[in-house]
Amino acid sequence: MLQLLRFLIDTIQPFLVPICFVCAWAFMSAIAWSLWTVVRDSVESSKRLHQIPCSHCQYFTGDYRLKCTVQPSIASTEVAIDCLDYQPKTNPLLY
Template identity: 40%
Template sequence: MKPTTLQSHTVTTQVESPRPIESTSLGEVIAHYTVPGLILLCFIIAFVVSSFPSLPKLTQKIVFKRPSKIPCQNCRFFSNSSYLKCAVHPTTAMTQGAIDCSDYQSHKSPQS
């Protein structure tokens, strides 16, 4: 048997050292962290929405109100008192029944 000799080879590789923070531009940082940040934000929003089951009901209550067709606030018999809203028709004041009120008189109309 013939003796074999093993030869050792030395391999040298250069490992790039991480760049210092000073050489990293803001654009590179934003590009690197934008997608993971958006994904994290989506998970946080989904968690918050699922944690509050009454949130859809709350958002339904926030509705822009249309101008009211109820004329009571412009009537001379209307008072903004919580005890007596209207001296003539206290039960129908500020309701849909007050839209066609026969006793409506505007503040601007001359008193008779």
């Protein structure tokens, strides 16, 4: 039994280094691809969230209890990007 095991180990040994090399690079490539995907998705999400105009609207209160006096249910969400009730602030000191 031990002789068979020794024979198998001696047979496989020349292939172990290339197999481990390829597996290690495949693992590193998978990590790099995963990090790239996370960064790409974060940038896309950030761009979409920066399109929300609520903070520059005259109806936006800034209070966490009532963020908007006209559309409180969609205030500061992605739904508010195309808000029909948006009116820019007329007083620049209120920013």
